[in-house]
Amino acid sequence: MEHQHHQHNMTETAAYENGHYGMDHQHMGHGGHNHNAMIADFRKRFYVVLILTVPILLLSHMIQQWLQVQISFSGSQYLLFLLSTVVFVYGGWPFLTGWFSEMKAKNPDMMTLIGFAITVAYGYSAATVFGLNGMDFFWELTTLILIMLLGHWIEMRSVAGASRELELLVQLMPSTAHLIKDDGTTDVKTETLKESDLILIKPGEKIAADGLVEEGDSYLNESMLTGESKPVQKTRGQKVIAGSVNGNGSLKVRVTHSGKDSYLFKVVDLVRSAQEAKSNTQLLADKAARWLTIIALLAGIATFVTWISLGHDIAFAMERMVTVIVICCPHALGLAVPLVVAKSTSLSAQHGLLIKNRTAFENSRRITSVVFDKTGTLTKGKFEVSRIVTIGEQPSNEDELIRLAGALEANSKHPIATGIISEVKKRNLALPHVEDFKAITGKGVAGVAEGKHVKIVSPGYLKENNLQLPPDYSATGNETVVFVLINDQPAGFVALADAIRPESADAIATLHDNNIKSILLTGDNKQVAESVSTQLKMDGFFAEVLPHEKLEKIKELQQKNEFVAMTGDGVNDAPALAQADIGIAVGSGSDIAAETAGIVLVNSNPKDIVNLILFGKATYRKMIQNLAWATGYNIITIPLAAGILYNQGILLSPAIGAVLMTVSTVVVAINAGLLKVQS
Structure with missing residues (x-):
């Protein structure tokens, strides 16, 4: 399906086919103009046809019989023919040009059905004016075109709503x-x-x-x-x-x-290309719509032949055929998936979930294990003071100890130093001046503050210098401990840990509720990994894993038939992200080019990963609901349109057929609009 259709017809056809529905391929800011022009065009055609419908109805025999009025004058049938011709050409123009484009592209679809139905109805009715025996059905033709225009207009507005979120992103950029x-x-x-x-x-x-x-x-x-x-x-x-x-x-x-x-432009481009990309579900829906078109034409012709062979007149048989073809329009089916796609991609972008690969996103419902790369996803990725313990007389309190430690660490950029300094700031303490500052290679730092010789050293330094480790000293799994010595005597210690993010426990619990395993993958030592894994009640961990080994761990899980999602930072985890069934790059919002990941999370929040999976499931549910509705509706209405209950007095007119088709499309549009991201 080439892109050129957009320019020469006012139909939606090519747009549905591409899943763009009028969000054309021009660059930011222009996307909606073309679409708005199309909506306005359908609106104008609808009103013109609405005005012409009144005289056409009044001049029709059938309606006159119903109303028990007689309006007849010489040439009245020619006036009826003339007005109906205007409706057919002007009102039917979008459908007729659409039919022509589809035929040219050898791709019969919705417009082919509508174009064929109105042409048959018009051709037959025109023949009755010029001598063919039979009843015209100009009024059916007119009401059919009227309702099809209204349906298109309503539905294009719903479609515009689905792509409006992208427009909102575009408008974020000041001019x-x-x-x-x-x-x-x-x-x-x-x-x-x-x-x-x-x-x-x-x-x-x-x-x-x-x-x-x-x-x-x-x-x-x-x-x-x-x-x-x-x-x-x-x-x-x-x-x-x-x-x-x-x-x-x-x-x-x-x-x-x-x-x-800029980041925003990249996001908009990403959203646009994700909206245009076809996932497996979309391809399935396209195939179904193609089949429905063929079935509609065959069912229409079969209906016609059946009624003629049962001895009914051509007008009746033709009306049945037109109704079947109209009701069969794969409109709702053609929109079932693209509308959900448009809504889900732009909604996720607003929630910091950037979908690069549609199929990966839809497959998120199949995830059985999520592998978390620890640092910065489940934990904050920076050291924070977890305990301050004083030993002996001096210093007398925690503030004093951390103040002296801070004074020595003030010049260092080491993560431990940063953790100590942020604790000093939190406590609003003033740092004393330090003299004779020097580093003890591989062991710590030393200096003189307030006349005291202060050292900050690792536990190993105490052992080497035969200094007594305090009885209450024990480092828990994920803590790193430094000792403060005053005049070469242990005065206390500061324990720091990479703090677990407050959202992590909730995120893991929600995964468990959805029967999804959570596994920790980290380069940290076994103690730290075990501590984080136990604290968060995870299903397991791989510790001391080097970057190139991450890929192997993912493969191991896949060999156990797990459908694996991996979260990583997109740069050093690239091979593992590519190997995982779904790669989720975390915290690389500024670097959307996390090439190997199918999905990019702007924040490093583990809850986003859970939201993503739940949203993937919700999106897939909406698609299936829409597909089920669009096909189920046809199974019920086609036999009714064909006249299966004719003997029970139930018969659908072409206009009612058009109303039902429009309603089914609007239901699909509204259902897509109800999609939400849980947060």
Whole structure:
């Protein structure tokens, strides 16, 4: 199916086929125009046909019999023919051109059915005006076209709703930016910004480009981009993402990515290509729609032949045929999956779940094991002080001990030092001045503070120097301990641990509720791995695994028939992510090019992984519900349209057929619209 259909017909056909439904392939910001024009076109055609329907109904014999009125004058049937011709050509135009395009593409579908049905009805009715014996059914033709136009108009609005979330993402980008130059600030178009430009962000404005804060302090709302609802504080040197909303402070930002390379643009492109990509479910639905088209034409012709052979007149047989063909339209079926796809991709993007591979996302319902790469996913990925214990007389309290430790560690960038310093800040303590600072190679640091000789050393240093380890000293599984010596005597110790994220336990519990195993994979030692795994009640762990061995561990699980999802950071875990049935790159929001992962999570929150799996299941459920509805409805309505209950007095007119078809399509659209991400 080539892309050129869009330009020469006003139909939805090619759009459904591609799963784009009018979200055309132009770049950001233009996507909706074409679609809106199509909606307006259908609306206009509907109203014109609505006005013409009144005289057509009044001039029709059948309606006159029902209303028991007589409207007849010389040439009245020619006026009826003329008005109906206008309805057929003007109202039927989108369907007729659509039929032509489908035939040209050798791809018969919905428009073929509608085009064929209205042409047969019109051709036969026109023949009766010019001498063929029989009843015309111009009024059926008119009401059929009227309802098809209304149905299309309603349904295209639903479709537009499904792709509106993408438009919302597009609109996050402000159109202008305040560029700072030597002679003041000028307003420029956002797309003209270049790397290393300096821009001003005023309070309440949207950030115009990815960059680093050079000056100022403010809280930013990034929820639309990362799904993180709490405002994030940004100060000098920190990254900001285009499209996030500034709080009360003013910021000067040095641009790092020009518009086209910004995070937001990449997300929009990613969402768009994911919406356009076909997953296995979509291909299945396409195949079903193709078959339904063939069945509709065959069922229509069979209905016609049957009624003629039973001795009914051509008009009756033809009306049955037209009704069967219209009701059989695979409209709902053609939309069942694309609508859910559009909704799910854009919704997930707003919640910080970026789908790169549709099939991987739909397969998330099959996951039986999730392998977590520990650092930074289940844990915070940075050392925090977990215990401070004092020994002996001096220092007298925890504050004093951590203050002296902090004084020595103030110059170091080591993770342990960072953990100690953040504890000092938390306690609002002032650090004493340090003299004679020196590092004890491989063992710790030493210096003089407030006249005391202070050392911070590992437990190994105490053993080597025959110093007594305190009786209450024992490092739990995931703790790292450093001792503080004052004048060469142990004064206490500080235990630090990579703290487990508060959301981790909930996430693992929810996985268990869904019968999914959770397994820890880490380069850390066995003690740490066991401690984290036990604390979180996980199903197992692999410890001391080197990066290149991760792949093997995934394979081992797959050999036990597990359907494995692996979470990793997308860079050093690339081979393992590629090997896993579903690779989920975590915390690489800024680097969407986590090439090997099928899904990228912007935040490192383990709850996002659970949300992703549950959302994958919900999405798949919606698709199946829609497919079941779209096919089940046909199984029931086709025999009714063919006239199986004719002897019981139940007969559907073409217009009723069109109403039922429209209703089934709208049900599918509404059902897709109900899709939500749990959070």
